[in-house]
Amino acid sequence: MRFRCDYDPRLIDRITTNLRDSPSYSTPAHEQALYPSRMPSYLHEALLLLFRNRPGLAPELLRDALQVDLPPYTQARIESTDLTEIEPAEYRADLVVLLLNDTSVLGVIVEAQLSRDERKRFAWPVYVTNLRARLRCPVCLLVVTTNESVARWAGKPIELGAGNVFTPQVLHPSGIPEITDSDQALADPELAVLSSMAHGHDADTDKAVRIAFVAQSASESLDDDRSQLYLDLILSSLSEVARRALQAMNPAKYEYQSEFARKYFSQGIEKGVAQGRAEGRADLILRQLSKRFGPLTDEAQQRIAKASIDELDTIGERLLTAQTLHEAIGTSR
Secondary structure (H helix, E strand, C coil): CECCCCCCHHHHHHHHHHHHCCCCCCCCHHHHHHCCCCCCCHHHHHHHHHHHHCCCHHHHHHHHCCCCCCCCCCEEEEECCECCCCCCCCCECCEEEEEEECEEEEEEEEEEECCCCCCHHHHHHHHHHHHHHHHCCCEEEEEEECEHHHHHHHCCCEEEECCEEECCEEECHHHCCCCCCHHHHHHCHHHHHHHHHHHCCCCCHHHHHHHHHHHHHHHCCCCHHHHHHHHHHHHHHCCHHHHHHHHHHCCCCCCCCCHHHHCHHHHHHHHHHHHHHHHHHHHHHHHHHHHHHCCCCHHHHHHHHHCCHHHHHHHHHHHCCCCCHHHHHCCCC
16 A cells, blocks of 8 residues: 655645744755755655654654554653764754654654655664754654555664664554544544545545544634644645546635645646656667667666756757767767
8 A cells, every 4th residue: 555645746845845844844864865856755745744743743653653662651742853972974864753642652653654755764863863962762663654565664673783683663554553533633633634635545435535634623723824734735645536536525725725735736747748748759769770770778768857848858959860869869989
């Protein structure tokens, strides 16, 4: 089972703005290196935002979904995600929730993991030990993942050496509670939204719609910013069949709330047309190049596949007079 979020990626603008406004938030260093020109994926940020808006969600899922025994606590709050001590390397978790009962009783590191990353299996134990040293209390790692394959990978014990083993707690879609009770959704709207995101593409459409309905009803009782964002997340995470069924109940009530989300379908169509035009142009250029210069190298095929429409037009013009393949595609020998 996978989370599906079919909305335009610009929906994350509101999510990332919310996160960046938090004093404890900064883009993780490893993600800055991988994605220097953009924020992490919108699904990654949407998951973290639910936990940030309700710090108690992390311990609730540990206790109720993963059956972890928790110490008594009276408060759950967001802590700094900077886990670096004196080492030069930077270690920054996605989110840290601290449980308190007068004093710190448990630190929970929340990691939204959308794909396999072997580096995390070396970093995660460091996250835990550094936070444990800083807080001077027990610490656990909660990995929230979007598919069963990644969940199986993330849940494997990590050998530390000399018989020491570290095992993360892993929450995957099938383990997220199916919230169909209105009172429960009102009491915990973030869990209700997470439930809808996890089960929005369930084969049982009626169940997916019930979960989405109670999540949306609960979201309407929140402040405007959270309400509009959660309504968009819920609607966008449904399958097309479930979305139509929910909208049929009250079309006016279940339209997208944010301006950029309302533009999703028209923008998506325009984007699809543009992408189709570029792909068609690339196929034509590939056929023309092959006909003139013979079988194409992998380098040439990749060059065409990555080219923009303007670049493809330029290659098409050079193709008329070029003497070699390299000259036609604009690469050196």
